[in-house]
Amino acid sequence: MGAEPLEIHLEEQDLGRSLREDVRTGLTAEEKWLPPKWFYDARGSQLFEEITRLPEYYPTRAERAVLAERAGDIAAVTGAKTLIELGSGSSEKTRLLLDAFTRHGDLGTFVPLDVSVSALRQSTAEIAADYPGLRVRGIVGDFTRHLDRLPAGGRRLVVFLGGTIGNLLPAERAEFLAQMRAALEPGDWLLVGTDLVKDPAVIVPAYDDAAGVTAEFNRNVLRVINRELGADFDPEGFCHVACWDAEREWIEMRLRALRPMRVRVLDLDVTFAAGEELRTEVSAKFRPEGIAAELAGAGFTAHDFWTDPGSLFGVTLARAD
Numbered sequence: 001m002g003a004e005p006l007e008i009h010l011e012e013q014d015l016g017r018s019l020r021e022d023v024r025t026g027l028t029a030e031e032k033w034l035p036p037k038w039f040y041d042a043r044g045s046q047l048f049e050e051i052t053r054l055p056e057y058y059p060t061r062a063e064r065a066v067l068a069e070r071a072g073d074i075a076a077v078t079g080a081k082t083l084i085e086l087g088s089g090s091s092e093k094t095r096l097l098l099d100a101f102t103r104h105g106d107l108g109t110f111v112p113l114d115v116s117v118s119a120l121r122q123s124t125a126e127i128a129a130d131y132p133g134l135r136v137r138g139i140v141g142d143f144t145r146h147l148d149r150l151p152a153g154g155r156r157l158v159v160f161l162g163g164t165i166g167n168l169l170p171a172e173r174a175e176f177l178a179q180m181r182a183a184l185e186p187g188d189w190l191l192v193g194t195d196l197v198k199d200p201a202v203i204v205p206a207y208d209d210a211a212g213v214t215a216e217f218n219r220n221v222l223r224v225i226n227r228e229l230g231a232d233f234d235p236e237g238f239c240h241v242a243c244w245d246a247e248r249e250w251i252e253m254r255l256r257a258l259r260p261m262r263v264r265v266l267d268l269d270v271t272f273a274a275g276e277e278l279r280t281e282v283s284a285k286f287r288p289e290g291i292a293a294e295l296a297g298a299g300f301t302a303h304d305f306w307t308d309p310g311s312l313f314g315v316t317l318a319r320a321d
Helices: 012-027 042-052 059-078 094-104 117-130 170-183 200-206 213-229 288-297
Strands: 082-086 109-114 156-160 189-195 238-245 250-257 261-265 268-272 277-284 300-307 313-320
Touching (some): 012 213, 012 268, 042 213, 059 094, 059 189, 082 094, 094 109, 094 117, 109 117, 170 288, 213 238, 213 250, 213 277, 288 300, 288 313
Antiparallel strands (some): 238 250, 250 277, 261 268, 300 313
């Protein structure tokens, strides 16, 4: 058993091309935007780990509480032979599932998928060392593009945690879930974590903490663009904004220009008026009936839905029809 060589479907040049396309499209839009995946260089990942430990940031703790309580049920219901994690990162919460499946005795293969070669190489080595009877097969890929590369065969459980599905706009979510269903066989399983709609007084501080860590994380996307594309953003010229959209039931993170600015990036001269905002993340919040309906529309049936004691965060176990 142990860790196999990484299966690479995403090269550095692919990431560079994708960054250039996103920057060109987002910064020339009438209302400027950037996708949140570009937060996560080494510094951004470190900052996000800090965020998950902040008192205001409830999603990580709440989801972990659900998994700690329900991992045994998930193992028993699914009887999965292969566990696949999308956007795996350090796979910390997944260890709760791996422990439960190890006790249950059915799991043979763990397949983490992530865009970062270095993070995946480290996490697969650590998982293989801690679970010596497990075959660990890391895939370097993008969960919005490479679901067709997931290994076939066996009873599979795909895990998509952290509320990351909320970073996709509704049409993107529908496309993702349809692609997910196409990659699975009837009887395979999907476990998805979703942050729930609640009082904005609870939600907003999770994205605008008192210590300013989220603000630094938000501005990090500008530092990534400066480094990778030779741009000349002044990150300190932007302030962090987090706002709740009650109609769409999502929170938006934005960067607001503190003064008029002209930024050179690629072959573009991008201007910002004082007070103009650049959207960097959408994080949708869900109602239980809403996520069940979205899953049903893609060909899944919600089998179980669990929340933490405070009903802050939901975890849905769904079966492919």
